[in-house]
Amino acid sequence: MDKNVLPPKPKKSAFKKIKIIIITLAVIGIYVWTFLGIDINWARAIERVVNNFGNIVPKLFSPDWSAAGEVGEMILETIFIAFAGTLMASILAVPLGFLAAKNVTNNYIGTLGKWLLSANRSFPELILAILFIVAVGPNAFAGVLAIAIHSTGMLGKLYAEVIESIDMDIVEAMEASGANKVQILFFGVIPQVIPEFLSYAIYRFEIDIRASSVLGIVGAGGIGTMIIFASMNRNWNEMGLILLAIIVVVTIIDMISSRIRRKLV
Amino acid sequence: MIEFKNVGLVYPNGTEGLKNVNVKIEDGEFVVIVGLSGAGKSTFIRSINRLVTPTSGELLVDEENILTHKGKNLRALRTKVGMIFQNYNLVRRSNVLKNVLAGRLGHVGTFRSILNLYPKEDVALAYDNLKRVNIADKLYNRADELSGGQQQRVSIARVLTQQPKYILADEPVASLDPPTSHQVMTYLRKINKTDKITTIVNLHFIDMAMEYADRIIGMRAGEVVFDGPVSEVTDATFEEIYGRTIREDDLRGGADQ
Numbered sequence: 001m002d003k004n005v006l007p008p009k010p011k012k013s014a015f016k017k018i019k020i021i022i023i024t025l026a027v028i029g030i031y032v033w034t035f036l037g038i039d040i041n042w043a044r045a046i047e048r049v050v051n052n053f054g055n056i057v058p059k060l061f062s063p064d065w066s067a068a069g070e071v072g073e074m075i076l077e078t079i080f081i082a083f084a085g086t087l088m089a090s091i092l093a094v095p096l097g098f099l100a101a102k103n104v105t106n107n108y109i110g111t112l113g114k115w116l117l118s119a120n121r122s123f124p125e126l127i128l129a130i131l132f133i134v135a136v137g138p139n140a141f142a143g144v145l146a147i148a149i150h151s152t153g154m155l156g157k158l159y160a161e162v163i164e165s166i167d168m169d170i171v172e173a174m175e176a177s178g179a180n181k182v183q184i185l186f187f188g189v190i191p192q193v194i195p196e197f198l199s200y201a202i203y204r205f206e207i208d209i210r211a212s213s214v215l216g217i218v219g220a221g222g223i224g225t226m227i228i229f230a231s232m233n234r235n236w237n238e239m240g241l242i243l244l245a246i247i248v249v250v251t252i253i254d255m256i257s258s259r260i261r262r263k264l265v
Numbered sequence: 266m267i268e269f270k271n272v273g274l275v276y277p278n279g280t281e282g283l284k285n286v287n288v289k290i291e292d293g294e295f296v297v298i299v300g301l302s303g304a305g306k307s308t309f310i311r312s313i314n315r316l317v318t319p320t321s322g323e324l325l326v327d328e329e330n331i332l333t334h335k336g337k338n339l340r341a342l343r344t345k346v347g348m349i350f351q352n353y354n355l356v357r358r359s360n361v362l363k364n365v366l367a368g369r370l371g372h373v374g375t376f377r378s379i380l381n382l383y384p385k386e387d388v389a390l391a392y393d394n395l396k397r398v399n400i401a402d403k404l405y406n407r408a409d410e411l412s413g414g415q416q417q418r419v420s421i422a423r424v425l426t427q428q429p430k431y432i433l434a435d436e437p438v439a440s441l442d443p444p445t446s447h448q449v450m451t452y453l454r455k456i457n458k459t460d461k462i463t464t465i466v467n468l469h470f471i472d473m474a475m476e477y478a479d480r481i482i483g484m485r486a487g488e489v490v491f492d493g494p495v496s497e498v499t500d501a502t503f504e505e506i507y508g509r510t511i512r513e514d515d516l517r518g519g520a521d522q
Contacts (some may be wrong), residue, residue, distance in 0.1 A: 171418075173354035176314050177427050178344030178371025186379045187367050191359045 059236035060243065067238045071226065075245045078222035079253075081140050081215065082208035085147025090201035093154045097159025097197075104163060104189075114157060123151025125211045129220040140221030147208050147215070157202045159193070166192045199261045206257045213246050266292055267313060267463070270348065272322035274308055274487075282308035283319060292430075293466045296465045297478035301507055306467040307488040310433045313465070314346040315339060326431075343348040344371030346385070347429035349453075351436040353416040357409035361400070361419050364408050365391040368426035387426070394422040398452055414445035421452055425460075434466040438473070443517050450456075450477045470517035471503050 096106050100113030128146035136142050166189060174188045216224020223242060230239040267290040272340050290296055300304045311317045312324060315331060323330050323445075331342050343386040347368070369387045377383070380418050383517045395401040398418040403411060408419065409452055417437060424432055434453060438446035454477050457464040466475050474481055481498050483491030483506030491498075503511055 061377045167354075167357075169352055170351065170356055171419065172316065172352060174367060174370065176316060176343055176346075176348040177368055177423075178340045178342075180340060180365070180370075180375060182375050183370045183378055186355060187359075187363075187370065191356050195358065 048082035056236050060240035062237060063244055064237035065144060065241065067241055071223070071238075071241050071245050072228050074216075074223040075249055077140055078212050078216075078224075079209065079249065081143040081149060081220075081222050081244070082212040083252035084144045085212065086201060086205040086208045087149055088144070088148035089151035089155050089204065090197070092148065093155035094197070096152065096156035097163060100156060100160035101163035103166075103168065104185075110160070114160060117153045117156040117160070119153075121150065121157070123150060125150045125201075125215060126218055128145050129215050129218050133219055138221075143212055143215040143220035143222055146220060147212055150211070151204050151208060155200060155204055159197055162193050162196045162200070163189065195264045199264045202257045202261055202264075206254055209250055209253050213250075266290065266325070266408040267465075268323075268325040269312075270323040270325065272312065272319045272324055273313065274317065274319040274321075281487045282317070283312065283411060286322070286487075286489055288482060288489060288492060289394050290463060290465065292463050293457070293461045293521070294463055295454060295477065295479045296463075296482060297474040297480075298337060298465065298467045298482045298484060299469060299471065299474050299503070299506060300484035302469065304484040306469075306484055307435055308487070309482075309484065310435050310465060310467055313431070313433055314343050314348060316348075340371060344427065345429055345433045346433060347424035347427045349417070349420055349424055349432065349437045351439045352419045353413070355408040355416055355419060355423075358407060360405050360407055361395065361403050361411070362388075362391060362405065364419055364432075365395060365422045365426050368423040370428065390428075391422070391426045394425040395419070397425065398422050413441050414448060417441065417445075417449050418452065421449070421456070421485055425456065429462060432464045434464065436467050436469070438468070438470075446473065453477070470515065472516045472518065 045208075096113065096117060100110055100117055102110035104110075105113070125146050128149055129142055132142035132145045136145070159253045170192070171184055171188045174184045179187065212222050214227075216222040216226065217228045221223065224245060226242055227239070230236075230242060267288075269286045269288040270374075272283055272286040276282055286309065298309060300306050308317055313326065313331075314321050315334060319332060322332075324332050326342060326346070331339075333341055356367070363401075366383055366387065368391070369383060373383060373387065380516060392401060392404070395404060398421050400411075400415055400418045400422070408416060411419065434454070437453070438449050441449060453464055453466065456462060466477075475495060475498065478495050480494050481491065481502075482483065482489055483502065485506055485508060491502055500511060503515070507515070
């Protein structure tokens with residue numbers, strides 16, 4: 001019997017125990033302090049929410065079908081913005097990905113490349129959209145550029161990680177057969193990474209559909225423009241239709257995308 | 266002809282891969298290197314095509330010291346010296362033909378190869394070599410659809426398509442079952458005899474070494490401790506190379522199949 005009993009767990013030192021208690025207390029303290037600091041009139045907030053809900057929610061659920069034509073057109077523009085932006089990004093990210101992959105370049109250039117890609121990614125789409133509206137005017141092209149630049153950062157980093165995870169034995173085999181660097185790239189590296197590159201690009205398209213539906217809020221084209229006008233005019237029936245359209249499109253594209261990606265890898 | 270003259274290799278972490286190795290391999294020989302894992306077999310073989318670089322001595326391939334080769338010279342050497350690996354090292358997502366044609370990369374210009382514009386003779390050569398190892402029917406299959414033995418045969422076809430003067434095989438059968446191992450060794454042996462390609466194989470199975478080699482080189486701790494024709498090798502020789510008595514798992518078995 002004794003053999004089946006696990007040996008006792010090593011005892012935690014008193015110092016560790018105290019540390020855990022202090023951290024727990026500190027976290028609780030921060031939460032309490034934060035919630036006490038919120039200046040909110042709960043009774044009034046609840047009252048307003050209840051009123052507006054009664055007012056707005058039923059309208060959201062009875063969409064204004066007369067706007068269907070315009071909504072359809074704008075949702076199509078949203079998809080186009082996302083597609084063009086993702087396409088640009090998925091191509092731009094290839095050289096950047098190779099640059100940032102440590103097994104292709106070296107440790108220093110690789111780290112520098114990843115650093116640049118992260119910096120690039122840290123601008124939210126909306127900020128980029130505002131910048132590009134200044135540059136190219138308030139139209140869909142500004143949205144495309146915003147999406148493209150933001151996505152390049154993420155795709156470049158993912159591409160670099162894919163390249164770093166390839167089977168280097170194949171590269172060694174090609175080196176051993178006298179192939180030069182360019183040949184190794186085309187015959188040993190690219191066939192290994194293409195399916196995953198595609199898969200990530202499609203996944204990014206999924207994300208960009210969602211991103212491009214809000215770009216219109218700052219005037220960079222797409223369905224977002226309609227959202228901002230509908231809410232300013234308190235036209236909740238139209239808003240209902242817009243939201244419905246976004247939900248349907250995003251769901252369909254997510255489904256298609258995940259099906260394609262399952263086939264690819 | 267390959268000649269090791271006082272070759273030594275110390276890895277950056279201080280391990281001695283090769284110690285004062287002096288070996289001469291004549292053209293057309295079929296040499297098997299035996300030894301326990303870590304004895305320096307791989308280091309020995311990989312020195313010849315400079316996948317590793319010895320730190321002292323001279324290594325002559327066709328009377329040329331290859332230890333100083335760089336860039337173009339190094340690629341020319343590697344085009345002349347083909348290699349077969351334990352894990353086949355095929356591009357799993359590419360088809361068999363494309364994998365075999367990769368053997369031509371050292372011969373074909375960069376631009377042509379990238380655009381897949383191999384000369385007709387090269388494609389014919391690749392197909393012939395697939396027929397030689399009896400796997401021509403898998404021409405358009407993806408490499409990852411093949412079994413281990415089939416993949417190793419494809420990698421033999423790849424190395425043949427390279428038309429090398431020397432073939433190095435680093436534990437080519439370690440991942441295969443006994444019957445398949447014998448099949449692969451038989452192909453290597455046949456190629457050595459008909460094409461007169463000098464072949465150097467790493468093995469740790471004693472019975473296979475005895476069955477296929479002309480000459481056996483035994484290594485222990487980076488040193489060559491035995492070098493002679495198969496006829497001079499006895500069980501005692503292996504016990505000396507391995508530094509212990511011979512065990513069941515030093516044998517592959519299945520020679521009759």
